[in-house]
Amino acid sequence: MESYKELEEAAWKQGLCTKCGACAAVCPAGTISLGGISPVYGGNCKVVVDNIPCGACYNSCGRAHASEPGKYNLKFYAAKSRTRAPYAQSGGAVTSLLVSALGSGLIDGALVMGVDRFTQEPRAMVVTTGEEVMQAAGSRYSWGNVFEGLGDAVKNGLERLAIVGTPCAIESAHRIMSSNLDVLECYGKCIRFTIGVFCSGIFGNIEDAVCGERDLEKWQVKKMEIKDGKVYVHLKTGIKQVPFSKVKDDALPGCSNCTDFASVFADVSAGNIGTGEGFTTLVIRNDSGKALVSNAVELGNITLSDDVDESAVEEAAQRKMDIR
Ligand code: SF4
Ligand code: SF4
Structure with a gap:
């Protein structure tokens, strides 16, 4: 036992x-x-x-087991959101997917990482309205527990949840959803969609490091983005850069053993590699991901194009595997 x-x-x-x-x-x-x-x-x-x-x-636990993602003919897209969320990351497609899914009744809630905009501390949230999704928009690079609200969400009767998380969280969600254990069934049957974000590692407190480096107050930070070996700190008045080397030692120890960059267990993966400013790269990995994205397109909340550099995503994925 x-x-x-x-x-x-x-x-x-x-x-x-x-x-x-x-x-x-x-x-x-x-x-x-x-x-x-x-x-x-x-x-x-x-x-x-x-x-x-x-x-x-x-x-x-996704980390305690060796699992293989299902086989699917992956589809890569450059997505542009028409949902205006001031804090959304690059193309804002994840925000649009959730707003659209809530609006159409595909989901009745979502587990996401929001943030305290004053302290920049990540906060797990269970969002049930488009307005709450907008408030939670943006990527988090410091550690937070996206599963924190799962128990209350299920107890409160939500039964069509999406979860937005890092590759490790999505792999664990995948295990919960596919488990035969009675004790996991009540959770697994309530998670309908998984959206995985591209991830090079999560940090203890990246906000302290970048704000200290650039002498910034945390409340001034609108959002952060890690790309091309740099941390881009978006302020209301412009963008500051911090070399990734200044923060990399703050990565969580377990992340140094993780080889999944692109959230291979997700229904749909999303990130800022492979597309230009103002777009989100989406990778549809199965029929659930296809439904989630198609719904947002049909509602006119995102537009898709093929203008995506798949090799950039594959290279980033390979880099993560190589340095582990
Ligand atoms: S926190 Fe996640 S990765 Fe760590 S042991 Fe628990 S399930 Fe596994
Ligand atoms: S989930 Fe809790 S009660 Fe169940 S085996 Fe693990 S520690 Fe024990």
Whole structure:
């Protein structure tokens, strides 16, 4: 009978944990917390203490298992959003996908990482309206637990969720959705779409590093973008650059063992590599991703073109594999 011990051996002790938060979110005993470099066990595992079968934490973890994404004829697009969100990243396509899916009833909520605009601290949010999606727009490069709201979302009756996350979070979501375990079923059946963001690594607190480097107040930061070996800090008054080398040592330890750049377990992946300013690269990976994107196109909320440099995405993916 699997318990937290298998997860501890397979992920925590191996330095593979990326703190995606899935194991803590699904533990029925609430005995896993995310305070340290790896999750922390609180001593109340149902298996160990009460001899009740569980294994939810171990089976939800993408890092504890070797998995293969499904085969699909991938489609790459340059997407431009017509949804105006002031904080949205580059093309803003992810914001548009969510607004469109909520508007059409494809989803009734989404798990996303928002941010406190004053402190720039990431905040997990469960958004259920287009306005909330707009407020949460933009990429986060510092650590946050996107699964934090999963339990409450399900308890509150949301049953058609999308999740927007880093590749590790999306791989864990994929495991939850495809698990046969009863204890995971209540979560898995409520996640309908997964949107994975391109990811070179997540940081402890990148805002401290860049604001310290450029003598900026955090509330001045509108959004950040990592591209071409630089961190671009968008302010209301212009853009400042910080070399990536100034922040790279702040990356989470588990990220140094992650080889997934393009969120290969997502229904649709999104990022800023392969397209120019004002566009989002979208990679449709299965029929669910196709439905999500087609819905936004049909509503007129995004436009698609083939003007995308697929090799740039593949090279970025290879670079991440090579340096691990
Ligand atoms: S990678 Fe995620 S699910 Fe796996 S141990 Fe770490 S926090 Fe838990
Ligand atoms: S109760 Fe279940 S999810 Fe929680 S630590 Fe034990 S095996 Fe893992």
